[in-house]
Amino acid sequence: MATTYEITYRVLPAGVGPDDYEPADLEERTDRFELSDPELASIDGNGYPQHYGPSYPEMKAAIRAHLGNGDEGIIVTVRQV
Incomplete structure (x- = not known):
């Protein structure tokens, strides 16, 4: 299953x-x-789950495919929506 991220x-x-x-x-x-x-990475000292994702290479590839023509994206912020 996929998750929607807003990437600036x-x-x-x-x-x-x-x-x-x-x-x-x-x-x-x-x-x-x-x-x-996002994947579960750990449980912090207060019992709250810590999640990480998506991977940096996956984000870069998605932006590169979206831009096309050889342009590159320099990631500023990522937010799960």
């Missing part, structure tokens, strides 16, 4: 290197993605 990211255009831009100059977008369910 900045768009790094294809062909732009890591030293060729200022973060404030990049377009920022927020989109929703269906990704893996």
